[in-house]
Amino acid sequence: ETGVTQSPTHLIKTRGQQVTLRCSSQSGHNTVSWYQQALGQGPQFIFQYYREEENGRGNFPPRFSGLQFPNYSSELNVNALELDDSALYLCASSHDPYGQGTETQYFGPGTRLLVL
Amino acid sequence: KQEVTQIPAALSVPEGENLVLNCSFTDSAIYNLQWFRQDPGKGLTSLLLIQSSQREQTSGRLNASLDKSSGRSTLYIAASQPGDSATYLCAVVDSNYQLIWGAGTKLIIKP
Numbered sequence: 415e416t417g418v419t420q421s422p423t424h425l426i427k428t429r430g431q432q433v434t435l436r437c438s439s440q441s442g443h444n445t446v447s448w449y450q451q452a453l454g455q456g457p458q459f460i461f462q463y464y465r466e467e468e469n470g471r472g473n474f475p476p477r478f479s480g481l482q483f484p485n486y487s488s489e490l491n492v493n494a495l496e497l498d499d500s501a502l503y504l505c506a507s508s509h510d511p512y513g514q515g516t517e518t519q520y521f522g523p524g525t526r527l528l529v530l
Numbered sequence: 531k532q533e534v535t536q537i538p539a540a541l542s543v544p545e546g547e548n549l550v551l552n553c554s555f556t557d558s559a560i561y562n563l564q565w566f567r568q569d570p571g572k573g574l575t576s577l578l579l580i581q582s583s584q585r586e587q588t589s590g591r592l593n594a595s596l597d598k599s600s601g602r603s604t605l606y607i608a609a610s611q612p613g614d615s616a617t618y619l620c621a622v623v624d625s626n627y628q629l630i631w632g633a634g635t636k637l638i639i640k641p
Contacts, residue, residue, distance in 0.1 A: 418573075447629070456534070456619055456631030457574075470627055504573060516561045516623050521574040 418507050418522035426528045427495050435490040435525045437505030445469070445510040446488040447519060448480060451502040463488055464510065500529045532557045532624040536632035544640050545612060551605040551635045553620035558598050561623040565594050565605050568617040568634065577618075578605070610639045 419438045427433050439446050445464045449457035459472035463482035477493040486507070492499060503526075506519035533556045543549055553563070565577045578587045578594040580603070586595040593606040603620060619634040 449629075454633070456621070456633045457629075459628045459630070462628075472628060506574075516627065518564070518576050518579050519629070520576070521566075523571060523573040 418505060418520050420503075420505050420522035420525050422525060423523065424526045424528075426530065428530050429495055429497060431495050431529075432491065432493045433495060433527065435492075435503050435505075435527070437488045437490070437507075437522055439486045439488065439505075439507035440520050443507035443509050443520070444486055445508045445517075446482055446486065447506045447508075448488070448490045449504040449506065450474075450499075451504060451524070453501075457504055460490070495529045497529050500527060502526050532560075532622065532630045534620060534622060534630050534632040536618075536620060536635050538635060539633065540636040540638075542638040542640060543610060545610060547610050548606065548608050549610055549637075551607070551618050551620075551637070553603040553605070553632055555601045555603075555622050555630075557624065558601055559625045560598065561625075561627070563594075563596050563603050563620060563622045564629075565592075565603075566619045566621065568619060574619070607637075612639045612641050615639045 421436045447462040448460040451457040461471040462469045466482045479491045482488045502524045504524045506521045508517040508519045510517045535554045537552045564579045566574045580587045580596040591608040596603045617634040617636045621629045621631040
């Protein structure tokens with residue numbers, strides 16, 4: 415069974431640029447969630463996708479957007495990058511029958527983004 | 531607004547000791563509480579999930595308790611080993627079905 419994978423592992427961008435991060439869910443999982451983790455802090459929920467639809471969103475501006483594909487892989491897009499967007503971005507997948515986010519989530523290793 | 535706090539922020543103990551990590555949350559309306567382990571460069575690993583109707587869960591040397599009414603959970607690690615060194619995070623699924631996280635406790639087990 416393949417676990418959750420993310421790409422790229424590291425990324426450096428400049429302020430104002432756009433970035434796309436990718437996540438491949440664990441086989442059989444229909445739900446994917448994205449989190450932002452700043453250094454020394456716990457993760458912050460960005461949004462969740464369930465069966466290709468956004469199914470909950472945290473306190474992040476619209477320049478954070480996402481997609482979930484029919485094979486349940488996912489993308490996180492961030493436009494107009496700001497310095498404070500520098501963080502570890504984590505993707506997690508789960509098999510969630512009702513899209514409620516109450517099932518155990520399995521995390522990828524993350525993408526570390528640095529905005530200069 | 532749900533807030534999750536973990537104390538202490540860091541802990542260093544000799545190998546072999548039993549230890550307790552603490553987690554508190556402000557709103558008792560949760561669906562479950564989860565404990566995770568985070569190793570550098572390896573993402574997060576789920577350790578234990580306690581449903582809101584449960585009082586505790588055990589896995590090997592780990593035991594997690596939940597007191598929903600008081601907004602507290604503890605993670606007990608028995609006979610600690612150097613391989614237990616990591617950051618331990620707790621998180622609750624709140625009434626909006628969102629996972630709300632603490633900042634973590636960085637644990638160092640000294641050989």
